[in-house]
Amino acid sequence: MQPDKKKEKKAPTPSSPKRFPLIWLWLVIGGILLLPLLYKWAGSSVQEINWIEFEAKILNKGAVEKLTIVNQDYVEIYLKPAFISDTTFAKAFKPLIGNKPNPGPHYLMTIGSIESFERKLDAAAEQKSFEKRIIPITYVKKTDVFWGIIGWIIPFLVLFIVLQYGYRKNAGGSSLFNFGKSTATLLDKENKSTITFDEVAGLDEAELEVKEIVDFLKNPEAFTRLGAKIPKGVILVGPPGTGKTLLAKAVAGEAQVPFFSISGSEFVEMYVGVGASRVRDLFKKAKEKTPCIVFIDEIDAIGRSRSRNAFFSGANDERESTLNQLLTEMDGFGTNTGVIVLAATNRADMLDPALLRPGRFDRHIYLELPNLKEREAIFKVHIRSLVLDDTIDLHFLAAQTPGFSGADIANICNEAALIAARKKKEQIGKADFLDAIDRIVAGLERKSKIISPAEKKIIAYHEAGHALASWLLCNVDPLIKVSIIPRGKSLGAAWYLPEEKNLRTRTAFQEHLCATLGGRAAEEIIFGEVSSGALDDLEKVTKEAYMMVAYYGFNEKVGNVSFYDSSGQRDAGFQKPYSEETGKLIDEEVRKLADNAYQQTKTLLLQNKQYLIKVAELLLQKEVIFKEDLERIIGRRHIDNESRLEVTELV
Numbered sequence: 001m002q003p004d005k006k007k008e009k010k011a012p013t014p015s016s017p018k019r020f021p022l023i024w025l026w027l028v029i030g031g032i033l034l035l036p037l038l039y040k041w042a043g044s045s046v047q048e049i050n051w052i053e054f055e056a057k058i059l060n061k062g063a064v065e066k067l068t069i070v071n072q073d074y075v076e077i078y079l080k081p082a083f084i085s086d087t088t089f090a091k092a093f094k095p096l097i098g099n100k101p102n103p104g105p106h107y108l109m110t111i112g113s114i115e116s117f118e119r120k121l122d123a124a125a126e127q128k129s130f131e132k133r134i135i136p137i138t139y140v141k142k143t144d145v146f147w148g149i150i151g152w153i154i155p156f157l158v159l160f161i162v163l164q165y166g167y168r169k170n171a172g173g174s175s176l177f178n179f180g181k182s183t184a185t186l187l188d189k190e191n192k193s194t195i196t197f198d199e200v201a202g203l204d205e206a207e208l209e210v211k212e213i214v215d216f217l218k219n220p221e222a223f224t225r226l227g228a229k230i231p232k233g234v235i236l237v238g239p240p241g242t243g244k245t246l247l248a249k250a251v252a253g254e255a256q257v258p259f260f261s262i263s264g265s266e267f268v269e270m271y272v273g274v275g276a277s278r279v280r281d282l283f284k285k286a287k288e289k290t291p292c293i294v295f296i297d298e299i300d301a302i303g304r305s306r307s308r309n310a311f312f313s314g315a316n317d318e319r320e321s322t323l324n325q326l327l328t329e330m331d332g333f334g335t336n337t338g339v340i341v342l343a344a345t346n347r348a349d350m351l352d353p354a355l356l357r358p359g360r361f362d363r364h365i366y367l368e369l370p371n372l373k374e375r376e377a378i379f380k381v382h383i384r385s386l387v388l389d390d391t392i393d394l395h396f397l398a399a400q401t402p403g404f405s406g407a408d409i410a411n412i413c414n415e416a417a418l419i420a421a422r423k424k425k426e427q428i429g430k431a432d433f434l435d436a437i438d439r440i441v442a443g444l445e446r447k448s449k450i451i452s453p454a455e456k457k458i459i460a461y462h463e464a465g466h467a468l469a470s471w472l473l474c475n476v477d478p479l480i481k482v483s484i485i486p487r488g489k490s491l492g493a494a495w496y497l498p499e500e501k502n503l504r505t506r507t508a509f510q511e512h513l514c515a516t517l518g519g520r521a522a523e524e525i526i527f528g529e530v531s532s533g534a535l536d537d538l539e540k541v542t543k544e545a546y547m548m549v550a551y552y553g554f555n556e557k558v559g560n561v562s563f564y565d566s567s568g569q570r571d572a573g574f575q576k577p578y579s580e581e582t583g584k585l586i587d588e589e590v591r592k593l594a595d596n597a598y599q600q601t602k603t604l605l606l607q608n609k610q611y612l613i614k615v616a617e618l619l620l621q622k623e624v625i626f627k628e629d630l631e632r633i634i635g636r637r638h639i640d641n642e643s644r645l646e647v648t649e650l651v
């Protein structure tokens, strides 16, 4: 139940796509829709009559010039010129047709069927004894223009709206009309990057390297005069939150040049060919603004090694053509064009080698997680805008945050301010910072979570087991505090202060396994039974033991071999790089390692059972205990402590 530091990936920079003036589109569509409506309205001004009226007012008066039967369902009645009066139609169209008589049809009449209509006509003719045949009748087929057009337009309209909507959802704001355009955000003269090297802390070496780029952008002649070539592409490599984006922005801010920023994932869309055309567009825009900087964040989204699982993923084609386009563009501009491409990635080892070749991204700058001194410097940058009281000691805070990235530190500073504000304090104090650190490391305290007294006891002994084991083993990171207040998803937690080491010995690994199993061992010693609370611990132990055996060559039987894959190409797990026997051996040795560590820990805790009980009781009483409490119970943690366990030969 140890807390794990959460790494949050920041959202890609929001894009600001230029919109096609949609209003025109709607005007055109509206116009097309309106036309048939007008027609319909004009047409509907022809009066409709029934048979009785027709017979009485028209037929019997001999006013019919001709009849047209349309589609077997209605009759258009044309009157003799003498009988035409000014209809609505004629009035409406007066400006168009002048004083000419309305050409008709003058009336419409719906009929059941042609036969019945003709029968009625015959009967009327007989009755009134006039020749039916003197009335010319034509038969025509007409499609209703209005519904005809609507019938055509609606499916298109629906398709269009669906596509547009779907596209926006996928493309995050761009529209159908600009999907080949790059969505890069541009910071230029009106909208400059205001970040300077002043805001970047603890990246001295990287800063030195990028300063050269700033100098070139400010004064290119000084370099070109001597025939020097400036790198076209610089790739920034480092874990998340180490300030890659920040550094790139600072370069733009210092050099005072336009800065195009885009995330690699923005190139890749669901439509084939979009990525490549976006790359083309981006470079076209960039070349118009030279000197300038193009910053591609998360370049691994397009630049991943091309051979990777090529057979299994169709999306590869699209990514590959995007990558090819990027390579072409980078080859296309000369070293002195004044476009410098900065790219950032968390993993340079996964990038396509073609990207890293000279003439492309030939300069690599590695950013690492900040060390103690660097963290202090980063804290200094981020507290500038905060109102602090005089309890703040930056060195102390830096010491409390090993393994934290610059982004984590920025987050802590903000979180501390929020915590202080919630407490309605005037100034932010040390306690607020410590709370903020805890919160970021282990999640929010959940005091309201209901835990029965029996469970609380198990949790207390579990955490006491971790605390005691790590206290007694001298190669484990020093313990700072233990808590049984539920936080985030864990029920209890022990905080350690990782020492900043570049190398860890086998002994350190083994002792770490023991400390991690301390919780479960304590449960077994005290309650004679284990609980499900050690899931997290077991997961860690398994992973670590596997790393020891299969990666670090710590196991004699498996030998000095490593099955680690630094290129990340085996991620998909299609093929194991070792034989089945070796696989079995690895499994066996991992199990043995974990079992032995558990037995060792149990022995250690049994020998110190009186301390275990005291620590657990204190935990139950206070919920949170600190290093000082442990010192009072067990005595100072010392390398030469009598009861320290020699964990050297575990396997």
Ligand SMILES: Nc1ncnc2c1ncn2[C@@H]1O[C@H](COP(=O)(O)OP(=O)(O)OP(=O)(O)O)[C@@H](O)[C@H]1O
Pocket: 009, 010, 199, 200, 201, 202, 203, 238, 239, 240, 241, 242, 243, 244, 245, 246, 247, 297, 344, 345, 346, 378, 381, 405, 406, 407, 408, 410
């Ligand atoms: N060296 C640093 N000095 C000062 N602030 C930093 C530093 N590193 C990171 N930060 C802070 O963290 C924030 C995020 O960092 P940034 O976006 O540059 O990280 P990144 O390395 O690009 O991360 P990602 O890989 O997730 O894109 C910055 O805006 C800044 O506030």
Ligand SMILES: [Zn+2]
Pocket: 001, 002, 462, 466, 516, 519, 520, 533, 534, 537
């Ligand atoms: Zn645990």
